[in-house]
Amino acid sequence: MTLLPTSILANFSHDTVDEHQNNTDDTWCTSEPSSWARTVILVYVLTISVLGIILNVFVLIVFWLHKKACTVAEVYLSNLAAADLFLVSPFPVLAVIAGTKDDWQLSEALCKMFPFFLNMNADCSIYILALVSIDRYLALVHPLTNGRMRRPLYAKVACVVVWGVCFLLNVPPLIYLEVTHDPEGNFTTCALEDPIPTMYLVFQGIDEFCCIIPISMISFCTVNVIHALRNRIQNRLNTQKKEQKATTLVLVVLLVFLICWVPAHVVRILDLLSLLKILNGCHFIKNLDLCYVIFACLVLFNSVLNPILYVIVGKTFQTKVKQFFTQMSTNLSISH
Incomplete structure (x- = not known):
């Protein structure tokens, strides 16, 4: 099972990634979710994915079409928006298909590409x-x-390395x-080869x-940033309100990250x-499997x-x- 398994769709369709198919004395260990659970998850996935697409596309448009070149931070944030966009973009179509066609037959290409696509972009998101x-x-x-370390070129190279590593890992x-296919041919499953290949377990x-590693790095950097901001508050009382807001934002970001990502990785280890x-x-x-669905939904929410x-x-x-919309309004007025 991967970090964002196709088993999310199993809560509102009969298609699932079943890596445990032969883990219990060749007994197919699955459970059929209730209809209300399927409906709730369907609505949740559709809502979150549509919001994620809108927000991340908006961020990318502002960065890409702005007249000034991106800074180091903006290079990272635009790549983060791209990873989150790629992560949530397949879900609206897949959710609608799975929610309306219980007898939908899973194709070989979708079986392989969907978990790969989702997990690669989930990994890219956490590394970025x-x-x-x-x-x-x-x-x-x-x-x-x-001046030495924070250069746009270095940031671009780091992002290329991240995308390449995440591709290889997935x-x-x-x-x-x-x-x-099940014996009666009613539904299909996307399962690992039996027995589970050793190389798969190694990867x-x-x-x-x-x-x-990125979870540890994010925690370390955030704690030190909070400490630095607190020192600024003590040394410059006139900027106390602004620095307190920055500290609060950093704490919120860390808390949201831990809530959305750590449970999924704990379940992944299990x-x-x-x-x-x-x-x-x-x-x-x-x-x-139930925990996977819940925590994968949290990862989607993080996007x-x-x-x-x-x-x-x-x-x-x-x-x-503001500059982007001013530029757009100016261009429109000139064109008319």
Whole structure:
């Protein structure tokens, strides 16, 4: 099971990614969700994905069409918006299809590409959040490094490396996932090969270990940024109100990040242990699948909060928005 499994869709369709198909003495360990749960998750996924698309497209338009070149922070934030946009963009269409066609047959291409696409962009999102945190840390805690370390070229190179690493880490679904049909032919499943390939488990372990790194980096940078802001409050009382707002925003960002991401990774570690058959049992697997759906929904929600917390509430972005709309109105008046 991956961080954002197709089993989200299983709550309102008969298609699912079932990596535990043979974990319990060859017993297919699945549970059929209630109709109200399917409806609630369908509405939630549609609402969150549409909001995520609108907000992240808005952020990208402002950054890309603004007359000035992007700063280091804006390079990271535009890549974050792109990762979040790619993450949520497939869900409206897939949710509508899954919600209206219970007998929808999963294709081989969708079986492989959907988990790959979602997890690659989820990984990119968390790594770019780490880059944003490092940039904030350098700007506030080590401001003298601004000229040496904080350059747009370095930021672009770092983003290219992140996209490349996340691509490589999520290649296994393209290789090992395959479509299977139930004996009566009523529905299809996207399952791992049996037995589960060793290389898949190795890549899952590497991916999970690598995801611990950005979580640790974000926590470290945020704590030090808060400490630096508090020192500024003590040393410059005339800016106390402004700095307190900045400290509050940093705390909110950290709290939102921890709530949205850490539970999903804890469940992901438990899932890896179940694939290794260290933890097992049908009851455990059913509860794990339920937790996966809930926490994956939190990760989707984070894709809506990111453009709000990191970008839209920023004074610099608000200035860019005003300049953007002024520029657009000027161009329209000239054209008419």
